[in-house]
Amino acid sequence: MTMAVANIAAQRIKREIREIMKDDEVERCGVKVQVNEQNWLELRGEINGPPETPYAGGRFMLEILIPETYPFSPPKIKFLTKIWHPNISSVTGAVCVDILKDQWAAAMTLRTVLLSLQALMAAPEPDDPQDAVVATQFKDSHDDFLTTAQHWTGIYADGPKINEEFETMVKTIERMGISENIARARLSQANWDYNRAVTLCFN
Known part of the structure; x- marks a missing residue:
């Protein structure tokens, strides 16, 4: 140019x-x-x-x-x-x-x-997604999507609410040698089901 x-x-x-x-x-x-x-x-x-x-x-x-x-x-x-x-x-x-x-x-x-x-x-458009995992949660488990999106806003965007129970799970998985971002992403993907998230982290 x-x-x-x-x-x-x-x-x-x-x-x-x-x-x-x-x-x-x-x-x-x-x-x-x-x-x-x-x-x-x-x-x-x-x-x-x-x-x-x-x-x-x-x-x-x-x-x-x-x-x-x-x-x-x-x-x-x-x-x-x-x-x-x-x-x-x-x-x-x-x-x-x-x-x-x-x-x-x-x-x-x-x-x-x-x-x-x-x-x-x-107004998200889940039928034309950039992130298939989030889109699936948005459509199949909308309450979990709202909870997770709000939690990420609190953690990463200085938003008003942080779920302390979620943070305890993140820190517990971190102690297994998993990075904070990966731990949070897997818990989010698993709808904050701890055991399922741990399985996702190590599979």
Whole structure:
């Protein structure tokens, strides 16, 4: 890519960020963008968990990479804050949403994308999952999904509630030589059934 093409993308992003900073709806929703003055194509985003969802009260950080072909190609976005959601990988933070793939249009903006991601947090689409384990729990054991998502929000996103009983199980499995993240993931997958989680850890 030429410097001129990359510069077009950077100029567009600078304009969009100025608009985001002046946007009342974005501020009301708790959506922010942090700029990198050295490189306008590498940004950080922040989304507040939507109210009346298991993510409420949490703050979720995003990595936003703007391609040099922007706005003709979509930004690449992943969650840096771990989250339990059918359309976001619980391992890598990769996001599955149409507007970041084949439904992208050059008229869309970073504002559109961030508000759409917040809407996705409030209305998951388990039939088009990024994380099959979470999607299965969402459909087959919804109460366990809500409990787990809320617990992950408390642990990873500074959310308001942490289930101490769950934390005791995590620490017990950690003492068996399993990492905290793996222990929590296996307990989550097992609907917090301790014995089943231990089996998953060692199989």
